[in-house]
Amino acid sequence: MKLAGMGEDALVAALLRGLPDGPEVIRGPGDDCAVIGAPRAKTWRLLKTDCVIETVHFLPGENPRRIGWKALARAISDIAAMGGRPEHALVTLALPGSETLKRATGIYAGLRQCAKAYGVTIVGGETARSPGPLFLSIALTGSVERRHCVFRSGGMPGDLLFVTGRLGGSIKGRHLTFRPRVEQAQWLAGHLRVHAMMDLSDGLGTDLPRLALASGCGCHIEPSALPLHAGCTAKQALSDGEDYELLFAIPPRDATRLRTLWSRKFPSLGLTEIGALTPLSPLPPGPRRAGARHGYDHFA
Amino acid sequence: MKLAGMGEDALVAALLRGLPDGPEVIRGPGDDCAVIGAPRAKTWRLLKTDCVIETVHFLPGENPRRIGWKALARAISDIAAMGGRPEHALVTLALPGSETLKRATGIYAGLRQCAKAYGVTIVGGETARSPGPLFLSIALTGSVERRHCVFRSGGMPGDLLFVTGRLGGSIKGRHLTFRPRVEQAQWLAGHLRVHAMMDLSDGLGTDLPRLALASGCGCHIEPSALPLHAGCTAKQALSDGEDYELLFAIPPRDATRLRTLWSRKFPSLGLTEIGALTPLSPLPPGPRRAGARHGYDHFA
Secondary structure: OEHHHOOHHHHHHHHHOOOOOOOOEEEOOOOOOEEEOOOOOOEEEEEEEEEEEEOOOEOOOOOHHHHHHHHHHHHHHHHHHOOOEEEEEEEEEEEOOOOEHHHHHHHHHHHHHHHHHOOOEEEEEEEEEOOOOOEEEEEEEEEEEHHHOOOOOOOOOOOEEEEEOOEOOHHHOHHHHOOOOHHHHHHHHHHOOOOEEEEOOOOHHHHHHHHHHHOOOEEEEOHHHOOEOOOOOHHHHHHOOOOOOEEEEEOHHHHHHHHHHHHHHOOOOOEEEEEEEEOOOOOOOOOOEOOOOOOOOOOO | OEHHHOOHHHHHHHHHOOOOOOOOEEEOOOOOOEEEOOOOOOEEEEEEEEEEEEOOOEOOOOOHHHHHHHHHHHHHHHHHHOOOEEEEEEEEEEEOOOOEHHHHHHHHHHHHHHHHHOOOEEEEEEEEEOOOOOEEEEEEEEEEEHHHOOOOOOOOOOOEEEEEOOEOOHHHOHHHHOOOOHHHHHHHHHHOOOOEEEEOOOOHHHHHHHHHHHOOOEEEEOHHHOOEOOOOOHHHHHHOOOOOOEEEEEOHHHHHHHHHHHHHHOOOOOEEEEEEEEOOOOOOOOOOEOOOOOOOOOOO
16 A cells, blocks of 8 residues: 555554553653653653654745744644643754755754744754755653643543634745744643643644544534634635644633633733534534544645 | 765764753763753663664665664664663654555564564654655663763773674675664673763764764774674774674773673673774874774765
């Protein structure tokens, strides 16, 4: 079977099926980060790797600073999605020999700028020659207080779904310059009963079903309620991907408190209720159920 | 300046120059692993990333199991070189869409086999589409007791240099199937005063000057003393690379004890004294000084 015919989730599931558990593994594959630590420890460690590849995640002529920023910011966004704090990064950069030192240092300038903005220390870097496109992979560690660690899997039927900011149209440039929601996610995890959370990297239409599935729930959304970037349609908000906003689920009784506290704490960043988690029942799929395949999929 | 004209060490130095120190960074760039922890902690954490790329580190038709084994074993070898124990791995696999599921699962079979052999838990995997060659990057964590952590930088003039096993000719296949020297490195760090250690990935001719430089020393080796794989020359032992044997420096007074204990503990693995660290003096380079550019360099 050719990979081009498989969805990314199906491929990852096939590859990781039946991996043995190891010591101190709180959460292995299937969430925004791996979570490591003793079950009752005060703090857990977070691990994430994420890569960007020329022509897939950015175009060949792109400003190298923005490539560096994006690569690290993507990994930071995943640490944030657990309620965590990013800490130490390792950089793997594979470059064609025809690239210039100026371009490589430009990429590192973007990495350094992002690291500084989010309190990350770059503790190592590897370079290799790429016979193909430029390839940049980040390994990032973080930490989270155990009682504030938020998984994708804790959602309950009836929980309300919220997203930060606006969705859609990131391809116009935002996917290279976005600011991961570290402060917002930590604040949410520390001040509210957030049952489940993730960052929106592949589009709401792909990511929300992942959260619902991990929580053993269904979901419905109100397309008319989606917070859209100027000039975008609901379809784009569902499928464009690379929004890097937070998607999270809270119990309905906390919604009023969330809205009040949020507008005081983050007056310039929108917060929108977009739907709810539902019981996982064999309902026929309808227009109010988020489709599973509306977002970006590497192999679909 | 085109990267093809730069050495890899010069490129990495240019990219990482002046990176700010961060909290809990015992060792940033420049050793086999990054080392993280409080200065007086009982245990330190180790972080390493390493990648293999089709046509650079293996050929397109290669057995996928061996690709997976090699990718993880390389990172394990770096954890070993600090005296550490490998723990948790994340896998980043970028594949052309034309690849098959069978090939991807074959790579994971090799990863799993290596993980099992060395007590590593794979805690996550990412897949992406590659518009070029197959790219496989491993992020690996480990731990080491502080008092047993061995850096490249602790060598002293007069220290004797030893290597495990035999060198040269790994291109014939050993570079895909080697066994990282985790047990040996831990035993050395626990039983002897190992001043400096690293694993030989780019060839003794490149790697030994790195260890000497990190230790503020010069070095000399006896080419006739090099332990060679059958059919290999001393030049190959210096320059072929990918031996993944240990290179380490110990004080001369410990040499007899090392030889005695080693031959009892590891009777089937050779151990060879190959030279010594020297004071860093402006001696003219001669045939007894290891050349700096005999090994594999990605950009040279």
